[in-house]
Every structure is written in structure tokens, then in C-alpha cells.
Amino acid sequence: MNNSFINGITFRVWFPYVSFVTLLIIILLIYFPKRQEQLLKQYELQELQSLVNTTALAISISLNIDDFSGVESTIDYISRREEILFAAIIMTDDSGETVLTSYPNSLGLDELNNLQVNAIIKQQKLSTSALEGYVRIAVSDQFLIDRISRINRPIYIIVTVVFLIMLIVSYLIAKKYSDPIKVITGYASLLESGDYKPNVDFQTDISEIKRLISALESLSLTLKKQRDAEKAFSEELETKIEDRTIELKRALVAKDEFLSTMSHEIRTPLNSIIGFSDLLKDRITDEKNGKMIKSLNYSSKHLLSLINDILDFSKLSSDSISLQNEEVDLREIINQIKNQFIPVFTEKQINLELNIDQKLSGKHVLDKVRISQLLYNLISNAVKFTEEGSVIIDIFLKEEIDDKQTIAFKISDTGIGINQADIRKIQQPFIQASSNISNKFGGTGLGLSIVNKLLELFNSELHIESELGRGSEFSFELTLSKGKAMSDEQIQADLTVTEDHRNLELLYVDDMKMNLYVLEEVVRDMNVNLDICESATDSFKLCDKKKYDLILMDIRMPEIDGVAAFKHIKENSIKNRITPIAAFTANVELINSNKYLKMGFCSHITKPVTQEKIKELLISISNESISN
Amino acid sequence: MASNLKLIILVLTFLPFEFDVFSQDSETTSFWIIGNNVSDSTLSNSELQSIFLGDFENWKNGKRVKVVFHRSQTNEFEQTSNLILNSTANELKKYWLSIVFQGRANSPVFKDSCEDIIEYVERNEGTIAIIYNAIPPSDLLIKVSNNE
Numbered sequence: 001m002n003n004s005f006i007n008g009i010t011f012r013v014w015f016p017y018v019s020f021v022t023l024l025i026i027i028l029l030i031y032f033p034k035r036q037e038q039l040l041k042q043y044e045l046q047e048l049q050s051l052v053n054t055t056a057l058a059i060s061i062s063l064n065i066d067d068f069s070g071v072e073s074t075i076d077y078i079s080r081r082e083e084i085l086f087a088a089i090i091m092t093d094d095s096g097e098t099v100l101t102s103y104p105n106s107l108g109l110d111e112l113n114n115l116q117v118n119a120i121i122k123q124q125k126l127s128t129s130a131l132e133g134y135v136r137i138a139v140s141d142q143f144l145i146d147r148i149s150r151i152n153r154p155i156y157i158i159v160t161v162v163f164l165i166m167l168i169v170s171y172l173i174a175k176k177y178s179d180p181i182k183v184i185t186g187y188a189s190l191l192e193s194g195d196y197k198p199n200v201d202f203q204t205d206i207s208e209i210k211r212l213i214s215a216l217e218s219l220s221l222t223l224k225k226q227r228d229a230e231k232a233f234s235e236e237l238e239t240k241i242e243d244r245t246i247e248l249k250r251a252l253v254a255k256d257e258f259l260s261t262m263s264h265e266i267r268t269p270l271n272s273i274i275g276f277s278d279l280l281k282d283r284i285t286d287e288k289n290g291k292m293i294k295s296l297n298y299s300s301k302h303l304l305s306l307i308n309d310i311l312d313f314s315k316l317s318s319d320s321i322s323l324q325n326e327e328v329d330l331r332e333i334i335n336q337i338k339n340q341f342i343p344v345f346t347e348k349q350i351n352l353e354l355n356i357d358q359k360l361s362g363k364h365v366l367d368k369v370r371i372s373q374l375l376y377n378l379i380s381n382a383v384k385f386t387e388e389g390s391v392i393i394d395i396f397l398k399e400e401i402d403d404k405q406t407i408a409f410k411i412s413d414t415g416i417g418i419n420q421a422d423i424r425k426i427q428q429p430f431i432q433a434s435s436n437i438s439n440k441f442g443g444t445g446l447g448l449s450i451v452n453k454l455l456e457l458f459n460s461e462l463h464i465e466s467e468l469g470r471g472s473e474f475s476f477e478l479t480l481s482k483g484k485a486m487s488d489e490q491i492q493a494d495l496t497v498t499e500d501h502r503n504l505e506l507l508y509v510d511d512m513k514m515n516l517y518v519l520e521e522v523v524r525d526m527n528v529n530l531d532i533c534e535s536a537t538d539s540f541k542l543c544d545k546k547k548y549d550l551i552l553m554d555i556r557m558p559e560i561d562g563v564a565a566f567k568h569i570k571e572n573s574i575k576n577r578i579t580p581i582a583a584f585t586a587n588v589e590l591i592n593s594n595k596y597l598k599m600g601f602c603s604h605i606t607k608p609v610t611q612e613k614i615k616e617l618l619i620s621i622s623n624e625s626i627s628n
Numbered sequence: 629m630a631s632n633l634k635l636i637i638l639v640l641t642f643l644p645f646e647f648d649v650f651s652q653d654s655e656t657t658s659f660w661i662i663g664n665n666v667s668d669s670t671l672s673n674s675e676l677q678s679i680f681l682g683d684f685e686n687w688k689n690g691k692r693v694k695v696v697f698h699r700s701q702t703n704e705f706e707q708t709s710n711l712i713l714n715s716t717a718n719e720l721k722k723y724w725l726s727i728v729f730q731g732r733a734n735s736p737v738f739k740d741s742c743e744d745i746i747e748y749v750e751r752n753e754g755t756i757a758i759i760y761n762a763i764p765p766s767d768l769l770i771k772v773s774n775n776e
Contacts, residue, residue, distance in 0.1 A: 059725065059729070062725060062728075062735075063700075063721060063725065066697075066699050066700050066721075066738030067735075067738065068724065068725065068728045068735030068736060069735050071725065071728050071729055071735060072728055072734070072735040075728065075729055075730075075731050076731070079731055087729075089725070089726070089729060091722075100722065100725075100726055101725070101726030101727070101729045101730050102729075102730070103729060103730055103731060106730065130700075130718055130721060130722070131718075131722060131725070
């Protein structure tokens with residue numbers, strides 16, 4: 001019996017009825033036979049008593065009036081009663097009791113006593129002077145039981161048959177009421193699933209069910225009309241949504257193009273401003289002019305930072321960024337970031353402490369650009385809001401399972417700290433703890449929002465603990481796959497990186513004369529032989545004449561752009577087919593960085609160019625030359 | 629046919645040795661055995677004793693044996709008891725009660741006088757009785773043989 005039957009309406013209606021009737025029958029079957037037995041016994045006893053009395057009377061009369069016909073007819077009656085074990089006249093005299101006679105056989109007193117063990121006995125004294133004694137008649141107990149059993153047998157059979165009939169009839173009755181409900185339920189399920197059949201395929205004479213079916217059919221009709229209307233509306237809406245989506249996609253493309261263009265257009269002049277101010281701040285010895293140049297340099301870098309933040313946040317918010325995982329050395333990344341901040345630490349006279357767990361494996365699989373951006377933002381924040389004391393960077397192994405390492409990153413500072421109430425607030429975009437902070441420290445208020453967005457990409461989250469006036473602690477955890485272990489040779493090669501880039505032949509291709517001039521100034525003190533040209537066509541000619549160690553290729557150029565020029569050199573230049581070419585662009589979008597690397601560019605350098613960027617690139621080119 | 633079957637047996641006091649059952653006081657008392665259509669016109673002593681003790685239910689001709697007695701309070705019944713059981717009237721009554729009670733015999737009929745007995749015997753076939761001090765119709769008399 002399955003659950004659906006037990007929970008079904010047929011069973012629910014049928015079962016209590018059957019249970020009740022079964023219980024009733026059981027009670028009746030127990031009570032009635034017992035009662036019947038009692039009554040029958042009572043009746044038998046009464047009848048027996050009556051028979052004994054009649055017999056005694058008949059005998060007395062026979063003896064008194066000399067008419068034995070009464071005895072004869074009494075005995076005739078007794079002989080026809082199967083239940084009677086015996087009928088006896090017990091004669092009493094001075095010598096005691098003796099059996100005068102008995103029916104059906106002549107029995108002695110002992111035999112009589114034996115028969116009496118399982119029998120019901122009645123006796124009556126004789127009222128005649130001719131004979132002292134009494135009549136005793138015994139009825140078989142077993143016969144009585146058998147008789148009751150015989151009487152009850154048809155009752156049991158009838159009750160069983162009635163019960164079975166009742167069982168079937170009650171089931172059919174229950175089914176009669178449950179079937180329409182099942183059909184209606186099925187019909188309602190069809191309605192629920194959107195199949196609006198016009199009619200319920202079921203005939204019934206139950207008026208309530210008829211009304212229910214009629215109501216459901218009406219409901220079906222109404223729902224069908226509504227669904228048709230909704231469908232039409234939905235189709236119209238879908239068309240509108242599709243149109244809007246296309247428009248939105250166009251708008252997004254336009255926005256991306258706009259951001260890209262704006263990024264390029266803003267960075268190009270910034271490139272010159274930062275490049276020249278960088279060079280000038282070291283060359284101008286006049287204190288007054290030196291301060292102005294430094295301010296110019298700082299402001300232009302700050303402007304660049306703001307542009308970078310806004311572009312990053314825009315990209316992250318539109319979810320158009322995915323992780324580009326590769327095997328990277330976390331130590332190397334941290335050290336690179338640390339190096340970027342060393343001048344600031346020196347300037348602000350605060351300590352930088354870097355603790356990296358020795359148990360961390362050599363390399364991990366992760367997106368180098370994103371982790372750098374993440375750590376850069378947090379360290380930048382720590383440095384920005386710390387006037388004295390130190391910034392501590394802790395990176396340690398928390399858990400290791402198979403080839404996965406869970407690494408905890410913690411950046412703590414002794415800075416101004418954050419009010420508990422402001423912790424949530426500062427993670428919202430464009431919001432800082434207070435306007436005073438904004439005024440004093442500057443910034444867009446996007447740093448932590450970018451961090452949170454990046455951590456979402458890493459399936460992690462940022463934890464902030466802070467105490468106003470005492471400092472802050474920003475932490476997060478990343479579960480990273482371990483990369484292949486570095487060979488001893490690789491480690492040694494890394495350790496022997498030098499800045500020896502003398503005799504390097506460098507070609508820089510850019511349509512902006514200002515940029516060419518900036519780079520000339522940047523590499524002036526680097527003992528690099530620099531050739532410059534303003535178009536891709538010119539670069540091809542130079543490449544035919546000379547073998548270069550590195551080519552810096554601007555991407556956005558009229559006529560032939562940097563990518564086409566790259567392909568041309570790689571395919572056609574005999575001397576520079578294997579020369580590393582770096583993409584040099586004002587486009588800050590990180591996704592493009594990966595795109596260029598995939599194309600085969602050895603690196604992607606964003607404008608504005610600085611001495612550090614060029615030095616770093618030259619060191620890596622130099623190292624690759626050594627290792628090759 | 630009926631007249632042929634009706635046998636008259638005159639039992640006389642000089643036949644005490646032939647009819648041992650009825651030997652007591654036979655010298656002073658005369659009695660007759662009468663019957664109606666009892667199949668045999670002559671009955672032996674033992675047959676008569678058995679009949680009057682209720683041992684037979686039917687005659688050979690199929691008729692039911694019906695024994696007719698004088699009332700139990702009469703001297704005749706006392707004499708009959710003496711004749712049949714060599715006992716008292718009460719004993720004979722108890723005896724007949726017991727056999728009727730057991731269903732072994734048809735109940736006997738008790739009559740007040742010899743005339744009543746004769747009249748009853750005349751009217752009912754298969755009846756048999758002992759009468760005293762009266763002369764019964766010859767067609768009712770039953771002869772008693774000396775054979776056992």
C-alpha cells in the first residue's frame with residue numbers, strides 16, 4: 001500500500017468507516033455470542049427445570065391416579081431431546097439413595113455420578129406417598145456449547161459476508177466521492193501547469209461536485225484568457241527588453257569606447273607631464289622651483305591615480321573582468337609593490353615591515369595583475385592614513401590541503417584608525433569616513449570598493465578591525481593552487497638579476513613627438529642606445545637595418561597601428577623577428593594588458609612612462625637574454 | 629377370523645402346578661386371563677409373566693401389547709402383584725413406573741372394576757388383563773399352557 005493511497009481521500013473516507021464498522025462487528029461478535037450463551041443457558045436451565053417439574057408431576061400423578069400415560073408422553077418428549085444425558089428417579093429410603101430407574105439406560109448410582117461431572121443437573125422431589133425420592137435430569141454441557149456453536153456458525157458466516165460486502169460497498173461509496181475529487185485535483189494540477197483544458201472529463205450526479213467542476217471550468221476559461229493576454233503582453237515586453245538590451249549593449253560598448261578613448265587621451269598628456277616633472281625634479285637644484293616641480297609631479301600622479309581608480313571601479317562594477325590565472329611568485333609581487341612604496345615610506349618616515357611565511361610554496365596559480373591591484377590598494381590606504389609608526393604586511397600559510405594553500409594576508413598600520421560605525425560606510429564607493437579625511441588625505445573613496453570587488457572575484461572577503469587613533473588591520477584569505485616548484489637554477493637566476501643593461505639597443509615607435517622626447521630623457525642616463533621613429537612604416541625600415549634588444553611599440557597610431565606593426569615585424573623582419581616587443585600604450589584597461597601578452601608582446605607598459613617602468617622592463621629583458 | 633383368534637382359557641384352581649406364577653392363594657381365588665386379538669390363543673406361564681412385566685411391546689401379529697390392571701388400591705392389584713412379582717402392589721407400581729420411565733414398555737391401563745376391564749379389553753385390540761371374581765366373555769379368555 002503506497003503513501004499516495006494512504007494519504008488519498010478514498011482511504012481517508014473509507015478507513016474510519018471501515019474501522020468503525022469493524023470495531024462494531026468485533027464488539028458484537030464478542031458480546032452477542034457471550035450474551036447468547038448466557039441466555040441459552042438460562043433458557044436451557046429453565047426448560048430443564050420445567051422438564052424436571054413436569055416429569056416429577058407426571059410420575060406423581062401416575063402413581064397417585066394410576067395413569068402412566070403422562071409418564072409415557074413425558075419420556076417420549078425426553079427421548080427426543082438430544083441434549084439430555086439422563087433422566088433418573090432417585091429413590092430415597094432408610095438405606096439411602098438408590099436409582100430406581102433412569103433414561104435412556106439402566107444406570108447405577110455411580111454411573112450416574114460420573115455422568116454428572118460435565119453436566120447441568122436439575123431435580124425435583126416427587127409428591128407421592130407411594131414413592132419417596134426425586135426426579136433428576138442432566139443436560140450435557142458440551143452439547144450446549146456445541147449447540148451454541150452450531151447456532152452461532154451461520155451468524156459468523158453471515159457477519160463475515162456482511163463485513164466483506166460492507167467493505168466493498170463502503171470502498172465503492174468512498175471511491176464515488178473521491179474519484180471526482182481526484183479528477184478535479186488532476187484538472188487543478190493541469191491549470192497550475194498552464195494546461196487550460198476547457199472541460200473536466202468527468203460525469204457525476206453529486207450536485208456539489210458538479211458546481212465545483214463548473215466553477216473550475218469557468219476558472220480555466222478565465223485563466224486561459226488571462227494567460228493569452230499575459231502572453232501577448234509578455235511577448236511585447238520581451239521585444240521591448242530585447243530592444244533595450246541591444247540599446248544597453250550599444251551604450252556599454254560606447255561607454256567602454258569612451259572610457260578607453262578618454263583614458264588614452266588623458267594619459268597621453270599626463271605621460272608628458274609626469275615624465276618631464278619626474279626628470280625635472282631631480283635636475284632642478286633651485287629650491288623654490290624644485291618645490292613647484294615636485295608639486296606638479298605629485299598632482300599629475302594623483303590625477304593619474306584617480307583616473308586609474310575610476311576606470312578600474314567602472315570595469316569591476318560592470319562584471320566585465322575575469323581572472324587571468326597564471327603561475328606567479330607571491331614574494332616577487334609583494335617585493336615589487338613594496339619597492340613602489342619605499343620612496344613614500346622614506347618621505348613619511350614610517351617603517352615598513354614585511355613578513356612572509358617561509359612555508360609558502362614558490363609559486364601559486366592566480367591573477368598577478370588583480371592580486372597586485374588588491375595589495376597595492378590596501379597598502380596604499382595604510383600608507384596614506386599613517387603619519388607615524390609603521391605599516392606591517394603579514395602573509396602566512398593558514399592551511400594546506402593537497403595542492404591547495406589557504407594564505408592569510410594582513411595589512412596593519414598605526415594610522416588614524418576608523419570609527420566602528422564608519423567601517424561599513426567606507427566600503428561603499430565614493431564614500432570616505434568624513435569630509436575632513438577627504439580634504440586632508442584626498443582620494444576618490446573607491447579604494448576599498450575596488451578591493452571588495454576584487455575579493456569577490458577571488459571568492460573571498462575583507463575583514464576590517466580598527467580602533468580610532470590607534471590603527472587598522474585589513475585582512476583576507478585566498479585559497480590558491482600551488483604552482484610548480486621553482487628549480488634551483490631558476491631561483492639562482494632570479495637572485496642574479498642585475499641592472500646591467502649596457503649595450504642594449506632600444507627602438508621606440510610613437511606618433512606623439514612629446515612622448516618620444518620624454519622617453520629620450522627617461523633613458524638618457526641609462527646607457528641605452530635609443531632609436532626613435534614616429535610611424536610604423538619608419539620602424540620597419542629601422543628594423544631592416546638593425547638588430548634591437550627591445551622595441552617599445554605604441555599601439556594607437558594612425559595608418560598602421562602598433563598591433564599591425566608588431567605582426568609585420570614578427571613576420572617580415574629578418575633581424576628583429578625574435579626581438580621582444582613591448583606594447584606601449586596610454587590604455588589602462590587591464591584586460592587589454594592580457595590581450596597584448598596573448599598576442600605575443602613581451603610586456604605591456606602603460607603611459608605615463610617613468611624611469612622605474614623602463615628600468616624594470618630593461619632588467620627583465622636583460623635577464624631573459626642572460627638565461628637564453 | 630377374529631372369533632378364531634379369540635381364545636378362551638379357563639384357569640381353574642386345580643391347575644396350580646401348571647401355572648406356578650399365579651400359584652399363591654390360587655386355592656381360594658379364581659381369575660381369568662383375557663385378551664383381545666393377542667395373536668396367540670394359548671400362552672405359557674413365562675410368556676404371561678413376561679407380558680405382565682412389560683417385556684413385550686408388540687404381539688406377534690404386530691398389535692401393541694397393552695396391559696390392563698385393576699386400580700392399585702384394590703385387592704385385585706395386590707393379588708396381581710403377588711402373582712407376577714410375588715411382591716406388594718407398590719412394588720409392582722414402582723416396577724411399571726421404572727419400565728415406562730425407561731421407555732421399555734407401553735404404559736399399563738388401570739381400571740376400577742372387572743366390568744370396566746372386560747369392556748376395555750373388548751374395545752381395544754392387543755390388550756391383556758387379569759380379572760378376578762367375574763366371568764368374562766368366552767371370546768376374550770386366553771388359555772394358559774403348562775409349557776414354559
